[in-house]
Amino acid sequence: xxxxxxxxxxxxxxxxxxxxxxxxxxxxxxxxxxxxxxxxxxxxxxxxxxxxxxxxxxxxxxxxxxxxxxxxxxxxxxxxxxxxxxxxxxxxxxxxxxxxxxxxxxxxxxxxxxxxxxxxxxxxxxxxxxxxxxxxxxxxxxxxxxxxxxxxxxxxxxxxxxxxxxxxxxxxxxxxxxxxxxxxxxxxxxxxxxxxxxxxxxxxxxxxxxxxxxxxxxxxxxxxxxxxxxxxxxxxxxxxxxxxxxxxxxxxxxxxxxxxxxxxxxxxxxxxxxxxxxxxxxxxxxxxxxxxxxxxxxxxxxxxxxxxxxxxxxxxxxxxxxxxxxxxxxxxxxxxxxxxxxxx
Amino acid sequence: xxxxxxxxxxxxxxxxxxxxxxxxxxxxxxxxxxxxxxxxxxxxxxxxxxxxxxxxxxxxxxxxxxxxxxxxxxxxxxxxxxxxxxxxxxxxxxxxxxxxxxxxxxxxxxxxxxxxxxxxxxxxxxxxxxxxxxxxxxxxxxxxxxxxxxxxxx
Amino acid sequence: xxxxxxxxxxxxxxxxxxxxxxxxxxxxxxxxxxxxxxxxxxxxxxxxxxxxxxxxxxxxxxxxxxxxxxxx
Numbered sequence: 001x002x003x004x005x006x007x008x009x010x011x012x013x014x015x016x017x018x019x020x021x022x023x024x025x026x027x028x029x030x031x032x033x034x035x036x037x038x039x040x041x042x043x044x045x046x047x048x049x050x051x052x053x054x055x056x057x058x059x060x061x062x063x064x065x066x067x068x069x070x071x072x073x074x075x076x077x078x079x080x081x082x083x084x085x086x087x088x089x090x091x092x093x094x095x096x097x098x099x100x101x102x103x104x105x106x107x108x109x110x111x112x113x114x115x116x117x118x119x120x121x122x123x124x125x126x127x128x129x130x131x132x133x134x135x136x137x138x139x140x141x142x143x144x145x146x147x148x149x150x151x152x153x154x155x156x157x158x159x160x161x162x163x164x165x166x167x168x169x170x171x172x173x174x175x176x177x178x179x180x181x182x183x184x185x186x187x188x189x190x191x192x193x194x195x196x197x198x199x200x201x202x203x204x205x206x207x208x209x210x211x212x213x214x215x216x217x218x219x220x221x222x223x224x225x226x227x228x229x230x231x232x233x234x235x236x237x238x239x240x241x242x243x244x245x246x247x248x249x250x251x252x253x254x255x256x257x258x259x260x261x262x263x264x265x266x267x268x269x270x271x272x273x274x275x276x277x278x279x280x281x282x283x284x285x286x287x288x289x290x291x292x293x294x295x296x297x298x299x300x301x302x303x304x305x306x307x308x309x310x311x312x313x314x315x316x317x318x319x320x321x322x323x324x325x326x327x328x329x330x331x332x333x334x335x336x337x338x339x340x341x342x343x344x
Numbered sequence: 345x346x347x348x349x350x351x352x353x354x355x356x357x358x359x360x361x362x363x364x365x366x367x368x369x370x371x372x373x374x375x376x377x378x379x380x381x382x383x384x385x386x387x388x389x390x391x392x393x394x395x396x397x398x399x400x401x402x403x404x405x406x407x408x409x410x411x412x413x414x415x416x417x418x419x420x421x422x423x424x425x426x427x428x429x430x431x432x433x434x435x436x437x438x439x440x441x442x443x444x445x446x447x448x449x450x451x452x453x454x455x456x457x458x459x460x461x462x463x464x465x466x467x468x469x470x471x472x473x474x475x476x477x478x479x480x481x482x483x484x485x486x487x488x489x490x491x492x493x494x495x496x497x498x
Numbered sequence: 499x500x501x502x503x504x505x506x507x508x509x510x511x512x513x514x515x516x517x518x519x520x521x522x523x524x525x526x527x528x529x530x531x532x533x534x535x536x537x538x539x540x541x542x543x544x545x546x547x548x549x550x551x552x553x554x555x556x557x558x559x560x561x562x563x564x565x566x567x568x569x570x
Contacts, residue, residue, distance in 0.1 A: 044453050044454075044455060044456065046429070046453075046454075047453070068352075105429045105430075106429050106430070106480050107480075117481070165348060169351065169352075169355070172355045172356075172359065175359075176359065176362065176363065176366070179363060179366060179367065180366050180370065183366065183367055183370025183371065184370055184373070187370060187371065187374060188370075188373070188374055190374075193371075196367065196370075196371045199367055200364070200367050203359075203363040203364065203367060204364070206356075207356060207359060207360045207363065210352065210353070210356035210359075211353070211356055211357070211360060214349065214352065214353035214356065215353075217349060218353075276348065
């Protein structure tokens with residue numbers, strides 16, 4: 001937030017999250033290595049390292065890519081989103097270990113510079129099956145690297161949110177590269193179709209989740225509000241909004257979150273000042289509307305972050321007539337105090 | 345819809361086509377031939393009789409057999425860590441050693457001992473020429489020739 | 499081969515320049531371009547070094563701008 005930067009913004013929840021990540025990774029590596037050693041006694045230490053780190057990184061990448069749409073489909077998954085960037089940096093670390101070991105194993109022992117060797121040892125760019133799949137992995141790793149080194153909020157501010165978001169959208173390209181790296185790499189040496197099925201299942205799951213989440217939002221945005229009185233639009237019955245939660249309404253292409261807090265309704269602009277997170281998908285914690293993405297907080301009655309923070313969002317007027325919620329889509333300047341509407 | 349989420353949806357609509365197509369094409373491209381990996385050393389017991397041995401600075405290669413000379417093995421022992429991480433051993437087709445036309449015997453890595461079964465049909469041949477080939481850098485590393493490997497020297 | 503070697507050498511020089519730039523930047527520059535970095539911890543300054551090494555032209559530009567505004 002606007003106070004001084006720290007290296008890693010740990011709090012109790014994030015610490016629990018990180019311990020869970022660490023525990024999961026450790027268990028996975030242990031299981032992978034022991035199962036491989038039992039099934040294939042001939043396996044070398046280098047191969048074990050290369051395979052265990054790569055499969056773990058691919059698994060984590062799937063989790064990371066699933067978190068976004070899962071949260072948009074069901075708020076139960078929001079705790080996963082809270083610290084997604086730590087998961088991302090963890091994934092990069094394992095991908096880097098895999099890339100590092102592989103470059104060392106396959107390219108560093110010769111007399112050519114390992115990075116030159118990576119690109120010149122296979123130049124079958126016109127072939128599909130013999131395509132230099134290592135280059136695909138290298139470029140995916142490069143994208144993950146750029147994302148990992150810019151994961152601190154400092155970069156969001158100084159590269160501008162637009163550039164930052166665009167850079168981080170490249171994760172989708174990286175995912176495509178990773179899938180093809182696996183398909184044209186290790187799969188070409190494997191006879192067992194189970195690996196293809198796993199990759200395909202992962203891709204189908206992610207595609208389905210993203211398309212579902214996208215179409216759900218499209219429906220929400222297409223809703224027409226027709227009942228209008230003195231600038232107020234009828235949006236929903238008052239009891240539909242749960243306590244400490246919000247419903248989002250899209251009027252004239254602007255999204256507004258109507259929050260219920262201590263038996264009153266308040267309306268604020270849905271977009272968080274930090275990274276554009278959807279405030280209406282969060283909840284009220286300690287009396288503050290808390291963004292589900294990174295926990296930025298705003299007071300419901302005036303849209304201001306509690307001191308020492310300085311972020312402000314627009315507020316709106318809301319009223320209740322006969323148990324029905326009416327919303328005025330004309331925004332007040334950011335941080336303007338509004339009385340809210342009491343639920344009887 | 346917010347432009348960013350619209351972009352997400354656009355990307356995933358494109359990916360919904362590209363990913364399955366890429367995966368299926370990649371699968372179809374898997375070579376029909378038995379892949380190299382399956383020709384790694386079997387965990388079979390070493391046959392008792394050593395017929396011939398060739399020494400190299402980095403490895404020792406032996407032809408082994410049982411007492412009745414009905415089964416044959418190629419034993420490969422790395423003495424030091426090799427400077428190429430992974431290589432395959434071919435029985436060269438005569439003449440020349442174009443690995444594409446040769447018969448694959450097995451795959452070795454930089455360290456360790458390996459045993460590969462040799463097909464009984466080989467026993468008729470008077471000469472066994474092995475090519476050690478680095479398939480990552482596409483280079484022949486070594487050629488090892490055994491003369492009359494399936495008979496005791498007279 | 500020469501092509502790839504040349505690209506790699508250029509990349510290495512670019513990153514080396516970034517690393518050299520990173521030293522004065524995290525000591526002094528970072529607080530000039532971003533008020534959130536004033537009085538920030540050493541952990542923070544260390545953690546942004548890899549990024550500075552890559553994105554140094556952007557930050558150099560910002561630093562020059564910020565000091566120009568200060569002077570005028």
